[in-house]
Amino acid sequence: MPVRAVVCDIEGTTSAIAFVKETLFPFAEQALDGFLAEHGGEPEVVAILDETCALAPGQEPAEALRGWMARDEKVTPLKALQGMIWRQGFESGALRGHLWPDVAGCLRAWAAAGIALRIYSSGSVEAQRLLFGHSEAGDLTPLLSGFDDTRTGPKREAASYAAIAQAAGLPSAEMLFLSDVVEELDAAAAAGMKACQLVRPADGTVAGTRHPTCATFPEVAVRFGLPAPDEPPTG
Numbered sequence: 001m002p003v004r005a006v007v008c009d010i011e012g013t014t015s016a017i018a019f020v021k022e023t024l025f026p027f028a029e030q031a032l033d034g035f036l037a038e039h040g041g042e043p044e045v046v047a048i049l050d051e052t053c054a055l056a057p058g059q060e061p062a063e064a065l066r067g068w069m070a071r072d073e074k075v076t077p078l079k080a081l082q083g084m085i086w087r088q089g090f091e092s093g094a095l096r097g098h099l100w101p102d103v104a105g106c107l108r109a110w111a112a113a114g115i116a117l118r119i120y121s122s123g124s125v126e127a128q129r130l131l132f133g134h135s136e137a138g139d140l141t142p143l144l145s146g147f148d149d150t151r152t153g154p155k156r157e158a159a160s161y162a163a164i165a166q167a168a169g170l171p172s173a174e175m176l177f178l179s180d181v182v183e184e185l186d187a188a189a190a191a192g193m194k195a196c197q198l199v200r201p202a203d204g205t206v207a208g209t210r211h212p213t214c215a216t217f218p219e220v221a222v223r224f225g226l227p228a229p230d231e232p233p234t235g
């Protein structure tokens with residue numbers, strides 16, 4: 001069955017774990033109080049704070065959000081708020097989306113060959129668009145045909161991948177999911193997708209045993225019969 005769509009995780013797959021943990025997360029944490037003071041009355045932020053209170057009853061929302069940040073919990077309202085905070089950073093040029101140097105060339109080659117490219121990350125859809133729109137390789141959003149976050153469903157549940165396949169309008173067997181996390185790959189495979197673990201040495205990813213492993217996107221291309229990029233890796 002040929003691969004007609006590739007679904008990419010971000011942290012540990014297209015982008016360095018260190019970029020997310022040492023640049024993006026501290027940026028959001030430091031800006032949280034100022035952001036809430038300035039925007040806390042806006043309907044979209046009020047809805048996020050209500051969702052936070054529902055998930056952390058009895059806690060001040062800012063305190064709950066800080067706790068989730070400290071524990072790197074992939075909680076949907078936190079992810080939505082982080083995306084809103086990062087917007088200021090990406091649009092001002094203070095932040096630029098990190099991509100591993102082997103990624104952009106493959107995304108361009110795959111999109112040019114008609115392979116549908118989608119993102120599925122715990123980072124909110126807004127954050128995903130910002131990262132790829134302001135990436136170190138330029139604006140890559142025209143290459144991407146779909147974005148999903150935890151509002152589609154948890155990343156470790158097969159139903160989320162079935163929903164992504166349905167949104168893409170493709171049989172799941174013709175879709176390839178790339179992630180660094182074995183449990184996410186298990187869920188994608190349970191939904192019928194092909195699955196491949198990105199084991200990037202610089203991220204310290206530990207290779208699992210249940211799925212094929214690749215260190216770079218060009219290796220993925222070779223392994224799954226996708227076109228190889230005609231540009232050398234950048235960066």
Ligand SMILES: CSCCC(=O)C(=O)COP(=O)(O)O
Pocket residue numbers: 009010011012020024074079082120121122123124127128131155
């Ligand atoms: C700009 S995307 C931020 C990524 C993020 O917040 C995150 O939690 C990463 O999770 P992933 O599912 O991509 O591993």
Ligand SMILES: [Mg+2]
Pocket residue numbers: 009010011012013179180181
């Ligand atoms: Mg990941």
